[in-house]
Amino acid sequence: MGNQFDINFMVTIALKAAIRYVPITLELALIPFVIGTILGTIIALVRLYNIKYISKILQVIVVIIKGVPVVLQLLIVYFAVLQCFDSVAKTLHLSIRAKNINSVYIGLVALSFFATAYISEAIRGALTAVKKGQYEAGYSVGLTKVQTLRQIILPQAIPVAMPMLCSNLIGLIKGSSLVFMISVTDLLNGALITANSNYKFLEAYVAAAIVYWILCIVIEKISYVLERKFYSFNGR
Amino acid sequence: MAQYFDGKLVFEYLPELLSRIHITLLLVFTATVFGMIFGSVLALIRIHKILILNQLVAIYISFVRGTPIIVQMFIVYYGFPAILMNLGIDINRWDKLIFVIITYGLNTSAFMSEIIRSAITSVSIGQSEASYSVGLTKIQTFYRIIGPQALKTALPSISTTIVGLLQDSAIAFSLGIVDVMGEVQVLGARTYHTIEGYVAAGIIFFVLGAIVEKVSGCIEKNTLFSKL
Numbered sequence: 001m002g003n004q005f006d007i008n009f010m011v012t013i014a015l016k017a018a019i020r021y022v023p024i025t026l027e028l029a030l031i032p033f034v035i036g037t038i039l040g041t042i043i044a045l046v047r048l049y050n051i052k053y054i055s056k057i058l059q060v061i062v063v064i065i066k067g068v069p070v071v072l073q074l075l076i077v078y079f080a081v082l083q084c085f086d087s088v089a090k091t092l093h094l095s096i097r098a099k100n101i102n103s104v105y106i107g108l109v110a111l112s113f114f115a116t117a118y119i120s121e122a123i124r125g126a127l128t129a130v131k132k133g134q135y136e137a138g139y140s141v142g143l144t145k146v147q148t149l150r151q152i153i154l155p156q157a158i159p160v161a162m163p164m165l166c167s168n169l170i171g172l173i174k175g176s177s178l179v180f181m182i183s184v185t186d187l188l189n190g191a192l193i194t195a196n197s198n199y200k201f202l203e204a205y206v207a208a209a210i211v212y213w214i215l216c217i218v219i220e221k222i223s224y225v226l227e228r229k230f231y232s233f234n235g236r
Numbered sequence: 237m238a239q240y241f242d243g244k245l246v247f248e249y250l251p252e253l254l255s256r257i258h259i260t261l262l263l264v265f266t267a268t269v270f271g272m273i274f275g276s277v278l279a280l281i282r283i284h285k286i287l288i289l290n291q292l293v294a295i296y297i298s299f300v301r302g303t304p305i306i307v308q309m310f311i312v313y314y315g316f317p318a319i320l321m322n323l324g325i326d327i328n329r330w331d332k333l334i335f336v337i338i339t340y341g342l343n344t345s346a347f348m349s350e351i352i353r354s355a356i357t358s359v360s361i362g363q364s365e366a367s368y369s370v371g372l373t374k375i376q377t378f379y380r381i382i383g384p385q386a387l388k389t390a391l392p393s394i395s396t397t398i399v400g401l402l403q404d405s406a407i408a409f410s411l412g413i414v415d416v417m418g419e420v421q422v423l424g425a426r427t428y429h430t431i432e433g434y435v436a437a438g439i440i441f442f443v444l445g446a447i448v449e450k451v452s453g454c455i456e457k458n459t460l461f462s463k464l
Contacts, residue, residue, distance in 0.1 A: 005318065067442035069406035071417070072434050079431040083241075170302070177304035181410065188307065202314035209303045209311060216302035 009200050014191045014207035021190030028176035033169050036115025043120035048127050065117035070175050074110040078182045107179040118168050126161035159230040166223030170216050245432040259415035263405050266337050271344025278349035300346035305404050312339040336408045347397050355390035395452030399445045
């Protein structure tokens, strides 16, 4: 068969192609991460303060999103946009059509749902990890709800949430590889394109794996440094 | 094309998708069992800090945790036959399901080994010292004192891993496995109604995940463990 592992091809072509598309993968991971952190914090606070009805509705949504695989969410959003967008655009008299939408945006939307659900759980866990007495102590010295949250609770909750946020970001980077199913050219697809002509798929996949691995190790290291910083800030 | 989403179709699809559920369950079950066994071996290597092997296992775990499972799946699918071909074994004709099971098993074993390791090291050293002092052997200490306590702390994480494995198994269709997700593709190609199929598959995965969580919750509350 002569299908020896072609290291030369892997390093010079596949690895280079994979690295060229790292920005797309980072974009697909970081933007949902930021959106997820903002929305997730809001959801966590709503659930923490047990706001009527909204809290229950959000809980159901989070449970549903957490219970459905991210591939399915991605494909459902993709096909929903593909099928329904045109008629919606027509009624709104927009000139844009579904086929003109870059699939990257669809991936971003789907991954944002996924990120929001998981990050809201991480932040809620961190907020509930702070003892109830801390809230009461804050109120007893005359701080308002917002002040208590900002000055007392959050500085204690953030170091607890950090490792979980880091693992969520790594999960997002790994999850972003699924966008190849909706034909977005990200890190994985970029590496695979180079193998299309000569069927050296193993080399392409190994190259992609190496880049993903390095990305995740870098994030882990950054989160480790940040964690140390937050802990020393807290004087622990 | 007036109808974009037909709610009735979701329920028509459900029985057809359920007819392929055994593939998904087989995948999850075998990967869990394999992951538990191989993961325990990896955990033991890391706990006893066996030279060289310890570092290799650490690299292996870091690799599995740092790369998407889809990439791992294709590396196993293309790589295993290539390696074994050099050893003179031809496995190109093997069922694709076997490669998928190998991937998910290897993947789960890395996560399981970390859970098992942290559970065992979380039992305080005084426990084993106490049991040595009353004359138990090393093996007796593990089975009677350390093991049960470690299992109790590990159970919630193990159930989370199994649910994660279940959700990851939704990707296996990209290798051409006709499990629940693969059946959606088949139905979608036949009827052009894909999105209803995905919704139905979502319901199935959701219910399966809920069942796993319920069962593990029941085991956690089981008198055997709650006494500890």
